[in-house]
Amino acid sequence: MRKIYLEDTPLNEAQRRIANRISFQPQVEIIPTREALGRVTAQPIYAKVSMPNFHASAMDGIAVKAEKTYGADEQHPVRLRHLVDYVEVDTGDPIPNSFDAVIMIENVHQIDEETLEILEAVAPWQHIRPIGEDVVIGEVIVPDRHRLRPVDLGALLAGGNVTVPVFRKPRVAIIPTGTELIEPSENVAEGQIIEFNGTVFAAYLLEWGAEPVYHGIVQDDYELIKRAVKTALQSADMVLLNAGSSAGREDFTVHVVEELGEVLTHGVATRPGKPVVVGVIEEKPVIGLPGYPVSAYLNLEWFARSLVYHYYGLLQPERQRIKATVGRRIVSVMGAEDFIRVTIGCMDGQFIANPLTRSAGVTMSMVRADGLLRIPPGNLGYEQEETVEVELYRPLEQIQNTIVSTGSHDLSMDVLHSLLRKKNPERFLVSSHVGSMGGILAIQKGEAHIAGVHLFDEESGEYNQSYVEKYMKDKEVVLVQLVYRQQGWFVKKGNPLGISSVRDLVQPGITYINRQRGAGTRLLFDYLLKQEEVDRDGIYGYSREAVSHLSVAAAVAGGTADVGLGIYSAAAAMDLDFIPVAEERYDLLMSQAFYHSSQGKELLACIRSEEFASEMEALGGYSCRDSGKVFFSTAMLEI
Amino acid sequence: MRKIYLEDTPLNEAQRRIANRISFQPQVEIIPTREALGRVTAQPIYAKVSMPNFHASAMDGIAVKAEKTYGADEQHPVRLRHLVDYVEVDTGDPIPNSFDAVIMIENVHQIDEETLEILEAVAPWQHIRPIGEDVVIGEVIVPDRHRLRPVDLGALLAGGNVTVPVFRKPRVAIIPTGTELIEPSENVAEGQIIEFNGTVFAAYLLEWGAEPVYHGIVQDDYELIKRAVKTALQSADMVLLNAGSSAGREDFTVHVVEELGEVLTHGVATRPGKPVVVGVIEEKPVIGLPGYPVSAYLNLEWFARSLVYHYYGLLQPERQRIKATVGRRIVSVMGAEDFIRVTIGCMDGQFIANPLTRSAGVTMSMVRADGLLRIPPGNLGYEQEETVEVELYRPLEQIQNTIVSTGSHDLSMDVLHSLLRKKNPERFLVSSHVGSMGGILAIQKGEAHIAGVHLFDEESGEYNQSYVEKYMKDKEVVLVQLVYRQQGWFVKKGNPLGISSVRDLVQPGITYINRQRGAGTRLLFDYLLKQEEVDRDGIYGYSREAVSHLSVAAAVAGGTADVGLGIYSAAAAMDLDFIPVAEERYDLLMSQAFYHSSQGKELLACIRSEEFASEMEALGGYSCRDSGKVFFSTAMLEI
Structure with a gap:
């Protein structure tokens, strides 16, 4: 099989190529209007009847001939006879x-069973909903190519x-390929990968108004993939292959498309997302998506x-x-369009965007x-601090109601989040983990x-406070105790290597x-090494x-x-x-402004609740004896 | 039945009452993840396995022990043996x-079948996707009360x-009530009303993630309605009644809710929307919606x-x-919250909002x-010209791509719209009718x-130009011919009253x-009256x-x-x-700026097309012999 190299086609050029090449001829189907939500009209739709199709009363009252009321006023009441005049x-x-x-009815006076009196003349057509007020026969209700909403x-x-x-x-076939793939399962052997991209594709396609057709997993075999594509093309309007879209040994997509049709683009100038195949077979788009x-x-x-x-x-x-304001510097490479996933925090009314991992493999x-x-x-x-424009993945009001949490990770944050949402459904808590x-x-x-934060100070023998004093000189912040937790060695069941102290780690083999630099657990490890006078160079794996x-x-x-080294619950x-x-x-650690905000108060109420304590202690390795206690406050304000 | 008067409860107060009164206890169901799009999690979901659950190669190439590569550079290539070193x-x-x-693979040189050479040392874990890079066992994937998106x-x-x-x-029962109601049909007798609100409710509920349960039409009968509500409550979490929510003779909702449960609110201080019933029966919300x-x-x-x-x-x-900027003055009443439907035009980058009809009966x-x-x-x-905040019913980019059309209505505008969308799918044309x-x-x-515009000038015997000259002194505008059309008398089949001229209209009976003041057809009628020397006071219905x-x-x-009087196609x-x-x-009539804009050019191309002419002439009563011709331009620019 001849070698094919990936191109660096600009994204919009690749999009233009396929859009210009494909001319869909959608079929039309007649469906019940009651089931047409979200469907797209194939022609302008005209009213077949008027609504109302009769002159209707717009009020509770009496119908009259306006002429009969002329001249009525307080001095000259007019009497009307039942069934004759009204x-x-x-x-x-x-x-x-x-x-x-x-x-x-409020403007009518009953004289006797057959007679009413009115004190005011009325104009013709007063309080009458004329024929067609709502919809007039023949008028266009919705144009063609209109996605139908409930009111439509x-x-x-x-x-x-x-x-x-x-x-x-449009029917879109989804063909997952890969010998390592298995259908979703709780039991995954080493070397197996759960096929989940197909489910994500199908869900997106549903949202966009297409009909996904899931083909089932195909082995990494040129002929099998070719056969799957040909089968799919019999009924589909578009075919998606996943993965095998790059230029590797077992990347068959580009070759299959080339044999059966025409490759328009192989590779776009984006990071991530480069290795894509965009082609046409039998006048239908076939897209090879990366794994x-x-x-x-x-x-x-x-695409x-x-x-x-x-x-x-x-x-x-x-x-x-x-x-949004950029929170941390973001570096990009020349020549490619970069797509950076970001978290957005709403801090004092300003939106701060911070980059998430750029690894294309991280679904999370x-x-x-x-x-x-x-x-x-x-x-x-x-x-940092530059202003950028960000496309939102979450509704703005959710972002505005989100407490942004960072620092060291602990399971207590997950428990706290769950509790916060239970008590305040409109709040969210989003955590990223960057160490203490x-x-x-x-x-x-x-x-x-x-x-x-959980930073041990060797000199004071205390946690956190000395660090906060050092780094928060000009800030008004508060240290609130969340949990005490056990740190310890993680070892295989039965501790086969008999590890009990940091000294045991220098044994050969x-x-x-x-943990990463800046993590509290790493500081603890370094402290243990120092205490026991163990050289870090003697620890195989210290740098991992x-x-x-x-x-x-x-x-x-x-x-x-x-x-x-780590916490009990993870072990x-x-x-x-x-x-x-x-x-x-x-x-x-939080600012005093946040501590006193309504979000802060809600969070503190959760931390100090009995539910939090009982859930944490049930996990094992935790104590909540001081949860919610303010240990330190920079400005010594009354908290 | 005792008389109940509508209140004027502030909307947010009414909303608070019912929200505070109802505490739902949603049941939990376990469903396949593949079918869970849009569903709401009942608890935080943790990873049960890591993805990947093994260390995986992140590249096509060779796996090595990093130690074996140390020291390799251009001067000191390192050789690796197949299956031993790589x-x-x-x-x-x-x-x-x-x-x-x-x-x-790109950084590897093949020496022979069993030997490779490298020129660069690599660090441990280079190009390896570690276990759990994507998802780590035990981590929270999504919190509870989270609506699941495709990526989730x-x-x-x-x-x-x-x-x-x-x-x-949540199951929401929809009970349409009304003796005049019929299920959707093309054949509507006088006095019958198609029940369509229920379909709209159901479609909205689907969009919000509820399960609508359509009950079928119930006659205006207290006992029947009561029975329907009791039946619905057996399986529903919420019941919607429509209509009968006001305080009229046959408005039973408030009485039924009062008998079976408790009315929290009857009437909110809004225009439109006042007559609503919000109540509780068996701890479930029951909402009486207006007709x-x-x-x-x-x-x-x-609600x-x-x-x-x-x-x-x-x-x-x-x-x-x-x-948006208010285009026409909008008057509101003190004491009630007004909800005005508006059209929004994007004119030279500025959004202009104009009120639509305020009649609550107009679905359109x-x-x-x-x-x-x-x-x-x-x-x-x-x-006029005040700045207001408007909630959008259509996506912003649609509004920005919409040509706003007004003036006199003609079917040619519908044909033009359809043609424009066919040739330029991203464009929309929205018409309102305010007369020439x-x-x-x-x-x-x-x-x-x-x-x-179609304004006949009695003096010049010409259409439109004199009016434009008079009213557009400072504007650079263009008059483009769209169609010639026949105006004539609309009469019953066979013309039973023998009408042929304006003189026949003064006959008794x-x-x-x-047409409304300012309409071109009305001007034509006035001209005909004048020509024939007929007094408008002699025309019964002139003011309707x-x-x-x-x-x-x-x-x-x-x-x-x-x-x-009107056009052939309407007859x-x-x-x-x-x-x-x-x-x-x-x-x-259009500004010269619009005429020269890309939107304007697209529109003109449609007007001058053969498709437009053939579609219009097929309707009857039209001629396109001059369609697209510029008849007049104020600034005498080259057009």
């Missing part, structure tokens, strides 16, 4: 032919359109979404955009992202509302996994950094490390043994 | 236990969650929507808001509305892009229906104004008028006879 009508009732106005359905029915001609939804989830979803939006809207002849809706970065920052090809990135020192810096820069307790536990459980989650080393204080 | 790996392959780094489904599956616990959707569509949909949003979000414990998403005003303007109770309205003079004033004020050709035709077809639509009176010129 009839009773309720709102919505037809007006009999001989009458042409309605008088409200009402107007269509009002105009006598019981059915409506709409475009058949990495983030690359796949971005390409899905760039599949725009083709679905192209099919209907509709404008693609845009995401809401806001201006899409889950956690509040927005997407697009950096044009000629731009080298943004400095990172948390202090984030509070200093105003990037986050709260930061979890023992691999350690460390994991970013969370769970990652450390996962490495030990996975066998790539023998031991790591328990991974079914590891835990050898206690120290109890540490895990505090929340 | 193995081939593709992206996603597991890294065998003895290796700890990956070198990209991917992350849930990646973390081994094949099923997910979600809240059962007028606009009132019903607004109340549905105020049913907020209760659906309350059920899930979710924040209600807000509509996008923009600042909801279809046509671009947004909603909320006027607080203490506010008397807005003057209204159209000229709108162009003068910059409220619209184009205006349809003949009822005329006129209809706002469109179709409305005039509907009045004649409905028998409330004997004759009206044909209503199956009336048409007696030609005159051919008139229907032009489009």
Whole structure:
């Protein structure tokens, strides 16, 4: 198979190529109007009847002939005879032919059973809803290529359109390829990967108004993939292949498309998202999407979404955009368009955007992202405090109601989040994990509302306070105790290597996994090394950094490390043994402004609640004896 | 039955009452993750497996032990032996236990079948996707009370969650009441009303994540309605009754709720939307919605929507808001909150909001509305050119791509719209009908892009030009010919009254229906009266104004008028006879800036196309012999 190299086609050029090449001829189907929500009209729809189709009373009262009321006033009441000069009508009732106005019941005086008196003349057509007030026969209710909303359905029915001609939804075949793939399962053997991209594609396609057709997993085999594509093309309007879109040994997509049709683009100048195949077979678009989830979803939006809207002849809706301040410097490469997932915090009314991981393999970065920052090809990135425009992934009001949490990770934050939402459904808490020192810096820069910190000071023998005093000189902040927690060694069940102290780690053949610089657990480890006078160079694996307790536990459980330091609950989650080393204080650092805000008060109420204490202590390795206590406040204000 | 009067409860007070009174206890159901799009999580969801659950290659290349590469550079290439020092790996392959780094295939030189050479050392863990890079076992994937998006489904599956616990959707029973109601049909007898509100309610509820349960029409009978409510309450979480929510003779809702439970609110201080019943039966909300569509949909949003979000414990998403300039003065009443449907035009980058009809009975005003303007109770309205905030009903980018058309209505505008959308799917054309003079004033004020005009000047014997010269002194505008059209008398089939000239209209017993002041057809009628020296006071019905050709035709077809003046196609639509009176010129007035804009060019291309001419002439009564011709230009620029 001849080698094909990826191009660096500009994204908009690649989009233009396929849009110009494909001309969909959507079929029309007639469906019941009641089931037409979200469907797209195939022609302008005209009213077949008028609504109302009779003159109707707009009030509860009496129908009269206006002429008969002329001259009536307080001095000259006019009497009306039942069935001759008036009839009773309720709102919505037809007006009999001989009458042409309605008088409200409040303005009528009963004289006897057959006679009423009025004190005011009325104009013809007063309080009458004329024929066709709502919808007039023959008028256009909705134009063609219009996506039907709830009110449109009402107007269509009002105009006598019981059915409506709409475009058949475009059928989009989804073909996952990969010998390592398995259907979703709780039991995943090593080397297996759960196929989940197909579900994400299908869900997006549903949202855009297409009909996803899931093909089932195909092995990495040229002939099998080719056969799957040919089968799919029999009924589909578009085919998506995932993955195998790059230029590697087992990347068959580009070759299959080339054999069966024409490759328009192989590779776009974006990061992430570069390795995409855009082609045409039998006049239908065939898109080879990359395997990495983030690359796949971005390409899905760039190509599949725009083709679905192209099919209907509709404008693609845009995401809401806001201006935000860059919290941390963001570097971009020349020549490629960068798409950076960001979190957005609303701090004192200002939006602060911070980049999430740029790895295209991290689905969770899409889950956690509040927005997407697009950096044009000629731009080298943004400095801290620059203003940028961000496309929102979450509604603005959610972002405004979100407490941004950073610093060290602890499971207590998850429990707290859950409790906060239960008590205050409109609030959200979003956490990122940058270690305790990172948390202090984030509070200093105003990037986050709260930061979890557990920094041991060797000199004072205390937690956190000395660090806050040092780094928060000009800030009014508060240290609130969240939990005490056990730190200890993570080892395989039964502790086969017999580890009990930091001295045991220098034995030959023992691999350690460390935490990243700035993590409180790393400081604790360094303190232990110093206390026991162990040289860090003697620790094999000292330089390998994991970013969370769970990652450390996962490495030990996975066998790539023998031991790591972390909290009890992470060891328990991974079914590891835990050898206690120290109890540490895990505090929340926050500005005094936040502490006194309504969000802050709600959060504190949760921290101080009995529910929080009982849930935490049930996890094991935690104590809530001081939860919610203010340990330190910079400005010594009354808290 | 005792009389109950409507209150004027402030809207937010009424909302608070019901929200505080109802505490939903949603049931939890476990459903397949693949089918969970849009569902709301009942608890935080943790990863059950790590993704990947093995160390995986992030590149196509070879897996090596990093140590073996140390010291390699251009001068000191390092040779690696197959299966001993390296193995081939593709992206996603597991890294065998003895290796700890990956070198990209591009950086490897093949020496022989068994030997490779590298020129650069690599660090441990280079190009390796560690266990759990995507999702780490035990981490929170999504919090509770989270509405699942496509990416969330991917992350849930990646973390081994094949099923997910979600809240059962709230079941909302919809009970339409009314003896005049019929199920949707094309055949509507006089006095019958198509039940369409229920379909609109159901569609909105679907969009909000509820499960609508349509009950079927119930007659206006106290006992029948009561029974329907009791039946619905057996399975529903909320009941909607429509209509009968006011205080009239046959408005039973408030009495039924009072008998079975408790009425919290009867009447809110809003216009429209006042007559609503909000109550509680068996701890479930029961909402009596007004019959007028606009009132019903607004109340549905105020109460049913907020209760659906309350059920899930979710924040209600807000509509996008923009600042707009008021195009025409809007008057409001003290003491009530006004909700004005508006159209929004984007004129030279500025948004201009103009009120639509305020009648609560006009469903089409909801279809046509671009947004909603909320006027607080203490506010008397807005003057022209004031800036207001408007909630958008249509996406902003649609509004920005919309050509705003006003003036006189003609079917050619519908044909033009359809053609424009076919040729330029991203464009929209929105028409409102204010008559020819209204159209000229709108162009003068910059409220619209184009205006349809057909104003006959008695003195010059010409159409349109003299009016434009008079009213557009300082404006650079263009008159573009759209169509010639036949005006004539609308009469019943066979012309039973033998009408052929304006003189016949003064015969006793003949009822005329006129057009509104400023309409070109009205000017033509006045001209005919003058020519024939007929006194307008002799015309019975001269003062009754209809706002469109179709409305005039509907009045004649409905028998409330004997004759009206209008265009051929409207007579044909209503199956009336048409007696030609005159051919008139229907032009489009537009600014020269618009004429030269890309929108303007697209529109002109449609007007000058053969498709337009053939579609118009097929309608009958039209000629396109000059369509697209520029008849007049104020500034005498080269057009």
